[in-house]
Structure formats: structure tokens, C-alpha cells
Amino acid sequence: MTTTQRRRPELAAFLRSRRARVTPADVGMPPGFRRRTPGLRREEVAQLSGVGVTWYTWLEQGRPINASPQVLDAVARTLRLDHPEREHLYHLAEVPYEPGPAGLAQQIEPEIQDIIDALDPHPAVVYNSRYDVLATNPAYRDLFVVPATIEVAAPNVLWTLFSVPEKDCPVVYRDKELPVMVATLRSSYGRHVGEPAWEDFIRGLSAVSPYFAELWASGEVIPPGPRVKTFRHAAVGELRMTSVSLSINGLPECRIVAYTPEDADARRKVAVLRERREKLWPPSDGHRTETAIADAG
Numbered sequence: 001m002t003t004t005q006r007r008r009p010e011l012a013a014f015l016r017s018r019r020a021r022v023t024p025a026d027v028g029m030p031p032g033f034r035r036r037t038p039g040l041r042r043e044e045v046a047q048l049s050g051v052g053v054t055w056y057t058w059l060e061q062g063r064p065i066n067a068s069p070q071v072l073d074a075v076a077r078t079l080r081l082d083h084p085e086r087e088h089l090y091h092l093a094e095v096p097y098e099p100g101p102a103g104l105a106q107q108i109e110p111e112i113q114d115i116i117d118a119l120d121p122h123p124a125v126v127y128n129s130r131y132d133v134l135a136t137n138p139a140y141r142d143l144f145v146v147p148a149t150i151e152v153a154a155p156n157v158l159w160t161l162f163s164v165p166e167k168d169c170p171v172v173y174r175d176k177e178l179p180v181m182v183a184t185l186r187s188s189y190g191r192h193v194g195e196p197a198w199e200d201f202i203r204g205l206s207a208v209s210p211y212f213a214e215l216w217a218s219g220e221v222i223p224p225g226p227r228v229k230t231f232r233h234a235a236v237g238e239l240r241m242t243s244v245s246l247s248i249n250g251l252p253e254c255r256i257v258a259y260t261p262e263d264a265d266a267r268r269k270v271a272v273l274r275e276r277r278e279k280l281w282p283p284s285d286g287h288r289t290e291t292a293i294a295d296a297g
Contacts, residue, residue: 008062011092015060018079019045026080040078049074059093067093108134112248115256116140121274122258123241129188129253130201131157131181142273143233143241143259144170156201158185162209172230172238180227182212183220188253190221228262235276236269 020039024030027040027048040048046056051071058065059075072095076086090097108126116124116137123140127133133155158181161169171177192198206213226244233239240262245255261267 007092007094008064011089012060012062014088014092015075015079018081018085019060022078022080027078045075045078048078051075067095069095106132106134108248108251108254112251112256116258119258121270122260123270124256124258126248126254126256127157128251129185129191130198131185133157134254138277139270139274140259142277143231143239143270158182158212159205159208162205162212170231170233172232177227177229178211179215179218179220180222182215182218183222186216186219187221191253233269233273236272239266239269241266 019042022039024040024044027044029044042057042060043053046053049056049071051074055065056075059067069090072089072093073086076089081089087097106128112126113135116126116135120137120139123143124137125133125140126135161171161174161178161181166174189198189202202216206216226242228240228242230238230240241259242262243257243259245257248254248256261270
């Protein structure tokens with residue numbers, strides 16, 4: 001049995017179960033008499049969704065018909081599906097799912113902070129798809145410390161890296177690493193084209209950094225992935241670190257990036273930085289940092 005043949009019965013059962021839980025009163029319709037179904041009728045779902053009764057009937061029967069994202073969204077609204085249910089509907093109908101244009105997360109739950117703190121002595125950071133820094137652990141703050149950036153609402157990796165003088169950039173191979181980061185940013189930008197926060201960010205950073213503007217205009221697109229990067233630190237010199245991105249359930253456009261030393265020299269230097277931690281980051285600072293943190297994603 002093919003994947004499509006397996007999914008269609010699941011789709012039919014899912015739609016029937018969701019339809020059964022929505023009452024006429026939920027959608028502003030009179031209850032009527034002699035209703036044989038606990039929820040809406042098929043023709044009512046079709047009418048409220050703006051689709052043909054026959055088409056919706058075939059969809060709910062699991063027939064091999066095509067559905068567009070617009071039609072699935074209309075059905076999802078009628079059936080009052082939440083975000084996980086809407087995504088499930090898309091998967092069962094074999095339609096590529098794109099999350100709605102919700103705002104990017106700007107904070108995380110304490111449990112996520114506990115997780116990245118537990119990764120110490122490995123540096124770890126949480127940021128969203130625009131590279132806003134949402135949380136860091138002490139080892140990360142050991143490694144990346146630059147003056148505060150006040151032009152953006154939250155510390156932002158790209159803003160920091162492109163706005164500081166090249167000699168102060170913590171990324172050693174700047175001309176190799178920064179294009180990768182901009183291409184990663186563009187891969188997320190497609191979900192947010194036209195949103196004021198994203199357009200203001202791109203426009204503002206392009207004005208601050210001609211180099212960013214040049215890279216942005218190139219149109220390169222790549223997804224995030226593991227990389228070996230070389231960083232510089234005023235106290236210990238250069239360090240080679242491997243970065244790995246980890247997705248976070250419930251925060252689809254956020255990720256944890258954890259770093260591990262690539263060699264014995266980097267491990268020694270990370271240990272040296274850790275020894276200096278109490279001086280650089282007093283315990284009273286807690287989890288939050290008032291400086292912009294530079295990272296190379």
C-alpha cells in the first residue's frame with residue numbers, strides 16, 4: 001500500500017472526528033431539528049468553507065483529490081482546528097505545510113534555559129530565525145562578549161557581526177562565514193516577506209553595513225547546518241569550534257546552537273575562559289546579559 005493510500009483513510013477519519021465536535025451554535029447557525037450527526041453536516045462544512053459539497057464529501061471520504069492550501073485553510077477555520085491540527089491536516093492531505101505569519105518568539109521558557117545551562121562547559125545559545133539572541137549559557141558568555149548594540153530591540157547576532165569593525169569581529173574567516181549566515185537568514189525570510197519587523201531589520205542592517213547589503217542582494221539561500229568555525233578571543237586567541245543546531249518543539253523558528261571544541265587546543269582555551277567566568281559574569285547577573293552577543297550560527 002502506498003503512502004497516499006494509507007493517509008487518505010486517516011484524513012477521512014480525522015475530518016469526521018473534527019466535524020463531529022463543532023456544533024451549529026459554534027459557527028452561528030441555528031441548531032435545527034432531527035440532526036442525526038453530533039456536529040455539523042458535510043454540506044454545512046462545505047458552505048461555511050466556500051467549497052462544493054461534492055468536493056468536500058470526496059475529501060472526507062478519502063478519495064484521491066487535490067486540495068490547495070487556501071481550501072485547506074478554509075476547512076481548518078470552519079472546523080476550528082488549532083495549529084497542530086492544521087499542520088496534521090496538511091500532512092494527511094499531502095500538501096506542503098507553511099506556518100502562518102505569526103510573530104517570532106522573543107523569549108523562551110525556563111525549561112529551555114535549564115537545558116542550555118546543563119550543556120556547560122559547551123557554549124550554547126538560543127535564537128530565532130532572524131538571529132535574535134533569546135538566551136545564552138555561561139560558557140557562551142565566556143566566549144562571545146562585545147559592546148551592547150542599542151539599535152535593535154533584542155541582541156542580534158547579525159547586527160553585531162556586521163556593525164562592529166572588522167578587527168573586532170569574533171569570526172576569523174569573516175568573508176567565508178558571514179555569507180553563510182546571510183544565506184541562512186534568507187531561507188527564513190521567505191516566510192516573512194512583507195512583515196514590517198523583518199523589512200525594517202533588512203533595511204536597517206543594509207544601511208549600516210554595505211557588506212550585508214551586498215550579500216543580501218546576491219539572493220543565496222541555504223538551511224542551517226553543522227559547521228566548524230574559527231573564533232578569536234582577546235584573552236586566549238583563536239579557537240576552532242564545531243556548531244550543531246537543535247530544533248525546539250513548540251518554537252518552530254527557534255533553535256539551540258551548541259558548540260564543542262574541535263581540538264585539544266580549543267578545549268584548553270575554553271577551560272581558561274571558564275576560569276575567568278566569575279570575574280566577567282558575576283552571579284548577580286543571572287541568566288540575562290545586557291550586552292549584544294556575537295555568534296556565527
